Amino acid sequence: MNGIDLSLSRIPQIHMTVPTATRMWLVSLCSFLVVLQSSLTDSFSSLFIALAAVVTGVFVEWIVGLSSKRHTLKDGSAVASALVFSLMLPHQIHPLYAVFGTLFAILVVKHSFGGLGTNWLNPAIGGWLFIRFSWPKVFTEALQGSPLSTLAVELQKGIIDPSGSPLGILKIAGFKGSPTDTVVTDTLNSTVFSRLGAQMPGGYVDYFSFSGSGIIADRGIGLLLLGTVLILALAFARVWIPALFLLCYTTLVRLFGALPLGGSWGSGDMLFGLLTGGTLVAAFLMALDPATGPKSNVGAAVIVVFTALAAYFFRYLGMDSYGAFLAIALGNVFVPLIREWESHSFYGRNRRS
Amino acid sequence: MKLYTFTRGGIEFADPSAPSYNSTQIGFLPALSVIPLTQHPGKEAQRVVEEGEWVKEGMLIGRAQGPGSANIHASIPGRILKFVTWDMHDGRRTSAAVLRMEGPFEKLGKKNGRFPWDGLSPYDLQRLLAEKGVVEMEDPGRPVAELFHGALEQKDKQTLVIRCVFDDPWLVADRVLMEERLSEVVEGTAIALRASGINRVLFVFSKGTEDLSLRFSREAEKFKLPLTSVMVGTRYPQRNIRELEQALQRFEKHEGVELGGLCFLGVATLAAICDAVAYNKPVMERYVAVGGMALKNPLVIRVRIGTRIGDVFEECGGFSSEPVKIAVGSPLRGKRVLDLDEPITKTTTAIFALSAEQIGGIDTVDCINCGECRAVCPVGLDPERLFKLALSKKDAEASREGALECHGCGCCEILCPSRLPLSSVIRDSAIRGKQLTLSDSGGPL
Numbered sequence: 001m002n003g004i005d006l007s008l009s010r011i012p013q014i015h016m017t018v019p020t021a022t023r024m025w026l027v028s029l030c031s032f033l034v035v036l037q038s039s040l041t042d043s044f045s046s047l048f049i050a051l052a053a054v055v056t057g058v059f060v061e062w063i064v065g066l067s068s069k070r071h072t073l074k075d076g077s078a079v080a081s082a083l084v085f086s087l088m089l090p091h092q093i094h095p096l097y098a099v100f101g102t103l104f105a106i107l108v109v110k111h112s113f114g115g116l117g118t119n120w121l122n123p124a125i126g127g128w129l130f131i132r133f134s135w136p137k138v139f140t141e142a143l144q145g146s147p148l149s150t151l152a153v154e155l156q157k158g159i160i161d162p163s164g165s166p167l168g169i170l171k172i173a174g175f176k177g178s179p180t181d182t183v184v185t186d187t188l189n190s191t192v193f194s195r196l197g198a199q200m201p202g203g204y205v206d207y208f209s210f211s212g213s214g215i216i217a218d219r220g221i222g223l224l225l226l227g228t229v230l231i232l233a234l235a236f237a238r239v240w241i242p243a244l245f246l247l248c249y250t251t252l253v254r255l256f257g258a259l260p261l262g263g264s265w266g267s268g269d270m271l272f273g274l275l276t277g278g279t280l281v282a283a284f285l286m287a288l289d290p291a292t293g294p295k296s297n298v299g300a301a302v303i304v305v306f307t308a309l310a311a312y313f314f315r316y317l318g319m320d321s322y323g324a325f326l327a328i329a330l331g332n333v334f335v336p337l338i339r340e341w342e343s344h345s346f347y348g349r350n351r352r353s
Numbered sequence: 354m355k356l357y358t359f360t361r362g363g364i365e366f367a368d369p370s371a372p373s374y375n376s377t378q379i380g381f382l383p384a385l386s387v388i389p390l391t392q393h394p395g396k397e398a399q400r401v402v403e404e405g406e407w408v409k410e411g412m413l414i415g416r417a418q419g420p421g422s423a424n425i426h427a428s429i430p431g432r433i434l435k436f437v438t439w440d441m442h443d444g445r446r447t448s449a450a451v452l453r454m455e456g457p458f459e460k461l462g463k464k465n466g467r468f469p470w471d472g473l474s475p476y477d478l479q480r481l482l483a484e485k486g487v488v489e490m491e492d493p494g495r496p497v498a499e500l501f502h503g504a505l506e507q508k509d510k511q512t513l514v515i516r517c518v519f520d521d522p523w524l525v526a527d528r529v530l531m532e533e534r535l536s537e538v539v540e541g542t543a544i545a546l547r548a549s550g551i552n553r554v555l556f557v558f559s560k561g562t563e564d565l566s567l568r569f570s571r572e573a574e575k576f577k578l579p580l581t582s583v584m585v586g587t588r589y590p591q592r593n594i595r596e597l598e599q600a601l602q603r604f605e606k607h608e609g610v611e612l613g614g615l616c617f618l619g620v621a622t623l624a625a626i627c628d629a630v631a632y633n634k635p636v637m638e639r640y641v642a643v644g645g646m647a648l649k650n651p652l653v654i655r656v657r658i659g660t661r662i663g664d665v666f667e668e669c670g671g672f673s674s675e676p677v678k679i680a681v682g683s684p685l686r687g688k689r690v691l692d693l694d695e696p697i698t699k700t701t702t703a704i705f706a707l708s709a710e711q712i713g714g715i716d717t718v719d720c721i722n723c724g725e726c727r728a729v730c731p732v733g734l735d736p737e738r739l740f741k742l743a744l745s746k747k748d749a750e751a752s753r754e755g756a757l758e759c760h761g762c763g764c765c766e767i768l769c770p771s772r773l774p775l776s777s778v779i780r781d782s783a784i785r786g787k788q789l790t791l792s793d794s795g796g797p798l
Contacts (some may be wrong), residue, residue, distance in 0.1 A: 012763035013705075014684040015713030016364070020721055020770045075718040118721040119772075290723040295735065297728075317602055347727070347735035347755070 007153065018234055020273040024076030026234065027285060031083035031228025034220030034281075041211035041219070042091050048333060049216065050086040052095035056102040057082030064111050077116045081105055084285050085124035086295010087217040088278060088325060089198070090142035101127035117291045119334045125286065146176060146213035147273035147322035148276055155261070157318065166272045167203040181205040208277040216323070217281040228284040238297075241304055242283040249283075249324075250274060253316070260316050277315060282324035292332045303338060307331035355602045356560055359596035362731035366589045366685060366763050370704075370711060371522035372644045372651035377529050379655045380668060382461075384454050386429055386659030388414065388695040389439055392448035393420020394493045400448065404435050410458050411635050414450055417483065423496045423699075424486035426635035428657040430456040441698075442681055442690040453658065465632045468542060475505055478548035478630060485629035486636050486699075490621035492682070494700040497545075497622060502551035510613030513551045514601070517558045517565060517620055520591040523683035523703045526640035527620050529653045531565050534624050537631075541623030543576040544630045546693055551616060554587035556582045556596065569791035581610075589685060590762040596731055621702075636699050641678060643669050645705035647676035656697050662704050663693030664719070676706035684711075685763055717772045728774055732758050736765035736775045742780030751779070752786030759783055 022244040031050075038046035042122050061078035065071040074079070079218030082102050089098060113119045119126075132139050142148045161168035167175075177185075184205040208222045217224065219242055221297055233237050257268020273279060287293075287304055294300050307327045313321025390398040398415030408427040415425035439449040452718040470478065479497055482769030483498035488550045504511055525735045529576060531538060554573075567584045568758040572578045585591055585600045594617060605612050619637060628634040638659055644651030656665060662681070666672065679798060681695070681704050697704075726736035734755045742751040759779050 011688065011761060012679045012685055012767045013678055013707060014687065014688050014711060015767060015769065015772055017713075017725060017768050017770045019716075019772065020718045020723075021715045021716070023770060072718065074716070082593075118719070159538045291721050293722065293724075295722070295724055295727055295737075296475075343735060343738065347733065348739070 014212075021074060021076045024080045026231055027080040028076060028083050030224070031080070031285065032088055032232055033223035033227045034087055035083065035216060037220035037223040038091055038208070038216045041209075046086075046091045046216045046219065048095050048128060049089055049091065049093065049098045050083060053102045053292065054079055055081040056099045057106050060103060060106040060111075064107070064115075068104055070115075072116060075116060075189050077110075078106055081110065081123040081127075082149040084281070085127040087220075087281050087285075088124065088128040088215055088322075090139065091216050092213060093131075093138065097131050097135065100134075101131040116195065119291060121291050122286055122328065124293045125325060125329045125332065129329060132322075141320075143213060143215070146215075147220075150175065152321060154317060159302075160210040160262025162262055164258020164261045164267050165201070165269055166261060167201060167269065169261060170203075174227040175203075177202045178206050180209075201313065204271050204275070207272075214276075215278055217278040218276050221275055221280065224280055224284075227279070231284070231288075238300070240290070241288050241293075241300060243300060244304045245283045245287045245308045246274065246279075246310075248305050249311055252309065252312040256312070257316055260319070273315075277321050277324055279311070279324045282311065284318040286325075286328045287331075292335055294335055294338045296346050298346070299342045301336045302333060303331050306334070354563070354582075354584045355607065356584050356586060357600040358588065358591060359599040359731055361689050362681075362729045362730050362764060363588040363590060363596070363781045364767065365443070365587070366521055366642075366749060367685065368522045368706075370646045370651060370705070371647075372525055372642050372653050374525050374528040374532060374653065376651065377533070377653040377655070380665065382429060382454060383657060383664055385434075385435070385661070386454070386657065387439065387449045388425060388452060388659035389417040389447045389696060389698060390562040391441065391445055392425065392494055392658075392698040392700060393417075393421060393488050393786065394495060395423070397420060397447050398425045400436065400450070402433055402450070402460060404433050404711055406433050407453065407456065407458075407655055408433060410460050410626055411417075411637055414550040417486075417496070420499065420782055421495060423488045424484060426486055426637060427452060428637040428659050429454045437766045440677055441687045442695060442749060445572060459635060459696050461635075468631055469513045470547075471629045473547070473630075475501070475548050475550055478544060479505075479762060481630055482548065482626060485634070486733070487622070487629045488636070489619065490620055490636075490639060490699055491702055492569065494698075497618070497626060498548075498770065500616060500618075500795055501545070501549040504551055504614075504616050507614060510553075510611065511549075511551045512553045512555055512612040512615055513542070513545060513549065514555045514597070514615050515571075515616045515620065515623065516558055516592055516597065516617055517556060517562070518585055518592040518597065519559045519562060520587055520589040521683050521685055522684070523642055523644075523705070524592070526653050527632055528565075529564070530620055530624055530640050531569075535568055537624045537627040537716065538620050539569065539572040539576060539578070539623075540752035541625070542573070542578060543628050545618060548626075548759075549616060552579055553612070554578050555601070555612070556580055556602070557688040558582065559591070560584055560791070561587060583741075590731060590764065593762055594758060595700055595760055602663065604776070617712075625699075639697070639699065639701070641697055641701055642703035643663065643705070644694050644703070645679075646708035646711045647672050647674050647706040649673045652663045658697055658699060660697045661694045662690065662697065663706060666693070666706060672706060674708055677709045677712055678707040678789075680705060680707070685767060686761075703749050714772055720771050720773060723770055723772065725768040729764040729768055731764065732760065732763060734779075736779060739779045739782065740773060743778045746785075748782045748786040749789050749798045751782045752790065754778060756780075756783040756786055 035050040057078040105123035109126030110119045110123040185202045253268040253273040310327035312323040313319045314326045396418040402414045410430040412427045436450045454670045479498040488494040765777040
């Protein structure tokens with residue numbers, strides 16, 4: 001559509017929504033904030049990874065634009081995809097893998113199906129699957145020492161916690177809370193939670209400013225939350241989609257999340273499930289992606305519930321720490337079927353009459 | 354009072370750059386006017402005056418030619434300087450009389466003598482309305498005499514529906530007219546009933562304008578009008594015929610009344626009917642909303658037909674910033690004009706000058722399947738799919754999937770974040786699809 005002057009023949013003379021490009025740049029801003037937070041505690045290694053992804057994304061988009069004579073760099077989608085993809089990478093991985101992953105994401109996943117809006121799989125997810133399953137050893141090594149890797153190793157060793165708390169198992173493995181975590185947790189307990197008759201265990205505050213090994217998304221939770229507030233406040237996203245995803249996911253975690261860790265029914269650790277494994281990125285930046293989403297609210301609800309279920313199964317029963325990303329990929333696979341169903345059920349002639 | 358509305362989609366539209374109904378004034382008399390001989394959907398009116406000829410205020414200058422055509426009158430006295438060929442904003446080419454104001458006004462400022470119309474038959478009234486060139490004072494501008502003739506020939510029960518619906522702030526000219534000329538609107542309704550043979554009136558008004566409904570009802574008592582008031586929503590496109598019919602179907606069901614066929618008229622048309630029949634005045638002026646962010650002083654102005662829009666903008670203080678778009682109608686359904694000499698016609702409800710900020714960007718990017726278009730389509734179509742089919746020239750398929758049902762309200766296009774010309778392309782595809790269907794069935798193209 002670029003370059004076609006339709007200004008004379010068009011009937012509405014104004015537009016009332018935030019333009020696509022602005023949306024893309026806001027997603028980029030939100031992702032960049034996460035990268036920034038992560039890079040402050042890893043000597044800017046996260047920043048280099050993101051930079052490698054963005055430069056590759058921009059270059060590939062430019063080359064594709066040259067060959068197809070459709071310049072789409074200004075729509076911001078290439079930068080947004082590259083940045084979201086970089087959030088899914090371990091902060092210790094070599095930037096070269098970010099280059100490979102972005103190449104795959106933009107060139108194969110996005111453009112082989114016609115570009116923005118026509119890809120059946122989220123490009124960032126596509127790039128991540130490509131890296132993870134092409135170089136599994138590199139991926140695993142880059143995550144060594146992360147809470148989720150340690151948790152998986154300890155569970156394989158047969159170490160469990162009677163309360164079903166992942167933090168309890170991590171404590172056994174030697175993870176200790178920072179002094180900041182202790183101070184903030186104590187303050188919250190004495191001022192807020194004591195009035196509610198509850199008590200927050202130590203260790204969670206650290207995950208808002210996590211500085212250990214992990215994927216970049218898990219190391220920038222604080223600014224990620226700020227970014228999502230920005231995206232939602234500008235009212236171009238359907239807030240209920242991430243809300244439904246998180247509600248279903250945390251409910252499942254609460255009900256059954258403690259069972260694999262040695263705990264009992266109904267005592268799963270929801271907060272840990274939310275703050276780790278890229279769950280928030282999956283909810284706010286991927287489940288919300290309209291290009292790989294259904295047409296109607298009903299279809300979106302079906303896919304979101306399915307994705308949340310799959311995220312729980314992959315992570316807690318399949319013991320894959322990044323089950324949320326795999327669930328999004330699986331959800332994307334079913335979207336074309338859902339769309340076909342929606343076309344007949346909601347927008348067909350029978351329905352209208 | 355119960356609120357009736359349409360079932361799905363639509364948008365709430367507010368525009369601070371539209372004039373308020375308190376900011377009104379009577380426009381100056383234009384030194385030079387351009388009066389097109391096509392201000393209706395039918396054939397161009399045949400000119401009955403020559404270049405250089407003197408014309409009086411209200412004198413016939415173009416005679417209707419066949420169905421859909423209407424008489425055209427001089428809105429000011431003066432000399433016809435020349436006839437020019439004019440491309441209207443809707444793409445039609447027409448002749449237009451360029452008139453320089455000279456000589457005395459015979460109607461302006463004179464006391465209105467009231468013509469007793471009570472004894473006239475419906476056919477006499479229709480002839481009178483046709484003679485005075487009365488058309489619907491909004492697009493498409495069909496001659497009302499034809500509408501009434503059709504209604505009179507109908508044997509089924511019918512209802513006259515007065516559309517006093519404000520789903521768009523750019524309909525403010527109608528609101529001003531209701532404030533300033535309510536008695537003429539009511540008398541116009543009485544004349545319309547007589548001329549059409551209809552014996553039931555529905556006054557359909559928007560929520561928030563209950564005062565207008567009350568005043569209309571009080572005024573209607575003078576003429577003993579068989580009136581019922583219905584309150585509808587303010588969501589755009591509530592004023593559209595399809596959405597209004599939907600609301601009225603709900604009213605019928607709820608109230609247990611049978612409305613039968615519906616004949617829709619706007620308040621400006623009713624005032625014009627009254628002027629023509631009761632005051633012997635052809636259509637020479639109308640209320641026009643003038644605004645937009647690029648304009649200094651948005652106003653509702655009562656202007657003479659043929660006044661150039663550049664002059665009207667000047668009367669509103671001119672531009673405060675360089676306008677990026679100038680258009681007539683409403684920002685939601687308006688059509689762009691490229692010449693400030695474009696004249697005000699009988700169907701011009703509003704003119705506006707938009708700033709770059711107000712347009713919301715014009716660069717189109719690929720569809721991201723956000724679904725905003727589907728959510729607001731009042732027909733329940735999938736504009737994204739129809740648009741993609743239209744771009745691939747799959748017009749027959751698009752028609753099967755509902756492109757023909759699109760009535761061009763433009764909701765999808767207004768909300769599209771990728772700024773795609775959804776509504777415009779779908780309607781073009783529907784036209785092509787219709788032609789395909791006709792050619793397949795051996796019908797006329």
